[in-house]
Amino acid sequence: NEHARSPEHAGADERSGLYEHDVKALLREAGVPVPRGVVVDGTDFSAADALTEPLVLKAFGPGLVHKSDAGAVVLGLRHADLATAAAEMRSRLRVAGFLVEEQAEAGVELIVGLVRDPGFGPVLLAGLGGVWTEVLRDTALRLCPISESDARVMLGSLRGAALLHGARGGPAVDVDAVVKLLMTVGGPGGLWERLELGEFELNPVIATPSGVTAVDARYLPA
Ligand code: ADP
Ligand code: MG
Structure with a gap:
């Protein structure tokens, strides 16, 4: 249930x-x-x-x-x-x-979202999330569908990218699992094609050395 x-x-x-x-x-x-x-x-x-x-x-x-x-x-x-x-x-x-x-184990909190740009259409958003989303404003955008290399470039372009690789003594997170999540949302056949014209936001997605967990999710219809 x-x-x-x-x-x-x-x-x-x-x-x-x-x-x-x-x-x-x-x-x-x-x-x-x-x-x-x-x-x-x-x-x-x-x-x-x-x-x-x-x-x-x-x-x-x-x-x-x-x-x-x-x-x-x-x-x-x-x-x-x-x-x-x-x-x-x-x-x-x-x-x-x-x-x-x-309760998911603590890790690096990311934001993953799908926004609909009136001119460009569906855009995948990925960045550092959780309580600091608004303060850090550290996000990357890419038109859907994204490729796996787009996903890696997006993550690499974040100012806080080092956090994913174990900055300040923390462990490196499972970047492949983050990439897989970005593909599930914004890749070919991804959720962006299925959720009609709505937008949605996963904030935070908690990334740890053993994977990712979306602990909050919100959907906004068109
Ligand atoms: P909101 O964004 O509506 O305030 P969330 O569902 O995102 O509420 O919860 C607030 C915070 O609590 C999250 O940013 C996250 O840090 C933590 N949190 C929420 N659900 C979980 C969970 N299942 N496991 C671990 N942490 C969680
Ligand atoms: Mg939240």
Whole structure:
């Protein structure tokens, strides 16, 4: 029942028509690694029992777009903490439900997006992501479809490219897995061809020495 769809969720977000877990289900089908997770509507979190701690709790609901700013994301939870953390969110926010997922290991946080330029059409965006996206403004753009060498050039052109190769004593990340992800989104037959005219953003994608995980995903229809 990972990311199970239920009718009351589908289309409930007036902004995008899809919630994070819906977009992640689509990504998983396309071969993009996403955390294991379950959707919980009520107060019974037993559906999350099979997930491995530490857990992440995220509330979703109409208008809950920037979840961290709204206090709708909590990291580092144990199973026993879920109900209390959820009740606290419900007391503050208009919550339709919760996504409970496994917490990915820390790594380099990237942003991968698809933007539709009115003149040029679908453009793949890749850069340094996470909380510093707006501050760093370190991104590369390429018209779709991209080739594998385009993907490598994009990553190499980032000012922070050294972070991928183990700057400051950190380990090098699995760059091939990042390249594969960029191809899945922006390569021939990639998601850019399938998601009609919409735009989407994976921020962050966490890259580690053992692979990549898209831990947040947002879809914006045309
Ligand atoms: P938003 O961008 O809407 O504020 P996110 O889903 O991106 O919310 O979560 C905020 C931050 O929490 C992310 O940038 C990431 O650092 C961390 N995070 C979210 N989900 C996970 C996860 N499953 N594993 C590890 N870290 C996560
Ligand atoms: Mg995010």
